[in-house]
Amino acid sequence: MQITVKVNGVAHTHDVEPRMLLVHFLRDVLNLTGTHIGCDTSQCGACTVLMNGKAVKSCTVFAVQADGAEITTIEGLARDGQLHPVQEGFWEMHGLQCGYCTPGMIMTAVDLLQRIPNPTEEQIRHYLEGNLCRCTGYHNIVRAVQYAAEKMRA
């Protein structure tokens, strides 16, 4: 089936099998490998992207469902060479170690901060429940999101 998906501002038209998951479309067809795969039961959130502005797990969406949608992946988050405040927060606060969960974690945090510009620690932890990190114990991820929140409010 032919689909057109706008990814990071660029429209892509491709013929895909209906069973192809969005994450495979991004990684294997568009070569956007920043979106990672960490599980097969939709728990880990490593594959999180923004679809029409909302965080979704791209392993739990068929590419055909994204037909006509606007997708933002981690590669499209920085603008004009300027890191997004969430990316900056992760760097400043050591919010990552191996970096595998990081793209998904960042995309979810972006959605969170769109909703709640000034989240409490508890809200941050709650909104990140769909993203697993095995390295950081989340302590610095929380600080990274707090950093970004502050920066975005400024």
Add this chain to the structure above:
Amino acid sequence: MKISGSYTIRAPRQAVWDRLIDPQAIAGCLPGVEKLNQVGEDEYEMSMTVGIGPVRGTYEGKVRLANMNPPDEYQMHVEGSGRPGFVRGTGTVRLADGPDSTTQITYEGDVEVGGPVAGVAQRMLGGVAKRLVEQFFSCIEKQITGG
């Protein structure tokens, strides 16, 4: 996985027994049985389709009845495998007279569920097993009572 339970059928014990060892009756009461062939004494090959929620699959397998002690007790060995995984188990079914010419069935068994379904549908396997057994007995009851 251990399963056990009891079920009361409003029919006398002999009638229940006859149905419980009758392959046609059994086939009629298991969900989605597509074929049933006798391959040995009290041993049958069958194919059935079971769908629980999103997990749906066709299972090929064998059922063997053993240690038959009519009309009190028998053992059932089941094994089947399909796309979502496999099931193997042995259980004992006991019949006793209940009040008002009913029959009290008690069953206990040990079922191994393996393959993808075992790892994924863990939280519901117990419930599913119990449900299937109850549906089976309720169907047998309907066959006897014509209800």
Add this chain to the structure above:
Amino acid sequence: MYPSTFEYYRPSSVSEAIQLLSQNPDAKLLAGGHSLIPAMKLRLSSPTALIDITRIPGLSGIRDAGDRVVIGATTTYDEVMRSELIQRTLPILPEAIDVIGDLQVRNLGTIGGSLAHADPAADLPAVMLALGAEFKAIGPNGERTIPVDQFFVDLFTTALQPNEILTEIAIPKPAGRTGMAYEKFANPASGYAVVGAAAVVTLGNDGRVSAARVAVTGAGPYAARRTETEQALVGQAPTTEVIKQASQRASEGMTFNSDVFASDEYRAHLTRVFVGRAIAKAAQRAQG
């Protein structure tokens, strides 16, 4: 991670969808897909066709219908949570949805999808039972209304016919001094309810409970009302003691699930505890 092949259909009307369902007996409806797609990725489910109903006009949205709030079946959790109308009239919904899955699931998962799927541990079935919702379904023979008390029939089984589509959920607005609450003990891994309890409690002018609807999910094969508990509340002032007595009855006559995380005995206990907590919170809210 790699589903089997299937045909993909994207009907533009309910009648077209029903026709497709009738033509493809092994087809599944696709809404949010957050129960179905994980099963397909593991090949536990391999439908021959998916019928994507998310682009059918009119199936999504929330409207005020006077004494009721009507939610379209393909409305996402997120839309329901953010609806000002819902927050104002049915605050138990945002409260319950907030603990469903995670942000990503709430962004795509739909109300109708969850209810039609009838996962024994899903949160919303209990909430809908407590709210006394009505479900509208459309099939080849037209439309019908199914009261929530008749909807959840069994494990993953609803009163919907195979070629029927759930289109709308209508929820009566609560009357008078009504408080509502959802209390959940979540499985730490999956986030599903080990036990979830929903309570909607209405108080009369005398401060006594004039109506109560209490339901649990996760505990047994399907979400169910706890009528003994409700009866024990009605006509009583909602004191700690009354709530305790009533919640003790919440496990009566139920069959409990058992898994590696929580045995049936423990679930029965949690049912009593969480029903008690939900009622206490609802009653307190009713008292304002």
Add this chain to the structure above:
Amino acid sequence: MAVTKLFGASVKRREDPRLITGRGNFTDHIKLPGTLFMALKRSPHAHARIVRIDASKARAMPGVVAVYTGQDLVDKLAPVPCAWLIPDSDLKVPSYRALAVDKVRYVGDAVAAVVAENRYVAEDALEAIDVEYEVLPAIVDQERATQDGAPQLYDDVPNNIAFHWKLHAGDFDSAWNQAEVKLSRRLINHRLIPTAMEPRGALAHYNPGTGDLTIWCTSQNPHVHRLLLSAVTGIPETRIRVIATDVGGGFGSKIPMYSGEMLASAISRDLGRPIKWFESRRENYVATIHGRDHIQYVDLAATRDGKVTGIRVKSYANLGAYLSTASPGVPTWLFGLMLSGAYAILAVHVDVFGVVTNTTPTDAYRGAGRPEATYLLERMMDLLARELGMDPAEIRRKNFIPKEQFPYTTATGLQYDSGNYEATLDRALELVNYQQLRREQEELRAQGRYLGIGFSTYVEVCGLAPSAAAGAMGFQGGLWESATVRVHPSGKVSVFTGSNPHGQGEETTFAQLVADELGVPIDDIEIVHGDTEMIPFGMGTYGSRSLAVGGTAVIMATRKVKEKATKIAAHLLEVAPEDVAFENGRFFVKGAPDRAKTFQEVAGAAYLAWSMPEGVTPGLEETHFHDPINNTFPFGCHICVVEVDADTGKVSFRKYVAVDDVGNVVNPMIVDGQVHGGIAQGLAQAVYEYAAYDENGQLLTATLMDYAVPKASMLPRFDVDRTVTPTPVNPMGAKGAGETGTIASTPAVANAIIDALSPFGIDHIDIPLTPERIWRAVQERRG
């Protein structure tokens, strides 16, 4: 050692820009034209004979290129090697094939490999392979596996006992006979699943023209994998290149050799095309190693005033169905040597039975052996405190090795390098406001609320070394590390390290070390790792050893560079080398600081080589292999504060304080991060994570829907602090920080929960302390 500007600074990580923008180089990102995808058919049975494999339908499917069974590869691939052959233990190493040949021995044992044009088709083909099994009785419990009549996995491993390892140090029998207090317990240290967020995978490319095999894979130790791949495929090491640049976490699970990497290599050679294999999370859960899984019998002898005089442990370690690469060493040496912990216990008797069962193989998981020892000891210390009515902090203080006694030789023969255990305890007590907390605990109890305070005063062995000790322990490798420092003509520096970070931040830490040593800007320094073609042989990253061992190798190589550069500078400055000083990247004549050459000028001169001092060769590049003289022994005190809901058994975390002493710290931000992550994993063992099998050998927690890796909302914030007791073992004085948190936190959390439940008379519940277990224990006591 000169403490200069970057040592001790929280320099932001240089790894991060690529990782936060989606430009990391993880294995699955690598694409080669013509790649085929491999998928593995795995046994659904825990124990069965393979009667027949019919792959004809799969082979006939469009897009399927080949299907291999175990039989097809018997001559092409040697068995998976075991590399820790512990001596004097009657060790038996049964044959472990990449694809099972006659029998499968655990759920997940691979029986066939499909190779297809894409991943979806490979998965389709797996379903079309028909395997007939004759199911055999399975055994899961390692203690029961040793009993007569238990199902046997191998003909040549009687009673399933692969080894019996003993370490009898000191006279336990007299300690026991004379003990005023005797405690005996059976403790379970349950099985865990490492769950690195990136599953394992490989892309193998064999070039039939050159005979070269290049393999990108998820590895903590690429050279070790190269050596082992060479051994199993017969391809010479010189023809194998292993690349593992960005690795998405390991925690030990990416140390061993596995069937996937071996098969991808062998099949690529067979077909002459690149083969990519990536496991699913479900495969990761059944077929990548698990950790822990001990049943321990403990006897503790003590005096009435709380002094521990001896400890005896008999442990049954579950090895799983086969012996994974390092598995025999983990429950023996890494466990037994540490059983006296931070305490002066003079008699330590250990007997470990390594048992094979029909479960996934176990191997090193974060901490590897040391968490099992520490949990045992710290739990017993609490039990002893309870028995004697002593404060758990005080009983620890009473038994600590006093700081005056370092270096201290333990009963088991280790030499603890340096320590001040009491200082960490004191600092932690202060941070947690201990006296106040105890008062609050009393007040809350009066209201029917249950607060608990738990301690863990641990010591860890890390920076594993030296190689001679490795040899004595039967480890089939050295424990040194290598580094090459290459100064380019421009004065920029490439550092090649045999360590292979996968989250630990060595690209930053090592650059800090080199920047300080050479006085060059950190941005002029590149740290290169994870490619066997570029790096001298290296041992990899695990066991909290990268800084202490690999970092030392870097420093030593850098110093060699400096030494040579000094000679060149002296020559250029026309003075004797002894008259040249080096500071802040400048070589200058002592007493005449204006007569100077910058490091960059010297580097340029070394490559121009127009005028070199006599006997000095051109270029500026040095390699150093560092074999440390001893291990390092970080230590600390963790205190956890919880509240337990007695009605549901649910635990909530109030506070978590960690005071660690890892010696000198190069990058505090990174060390804090290591500690946070470590605590999270250890805490998870105490309350959330467990691998559960049913008695038939089915893994019941085979996905993230049942195995509870903690989410952000399930963890507290961590208050971390440090004391600093440098180690004399290396020039940095640094010890190691990768595993301390994991080792310390499990007992701290468990002790806190048991402390909370003490009003019910509960003095022990086996971990994991799930809500139901807690609720049941309370129910039993409430009656």
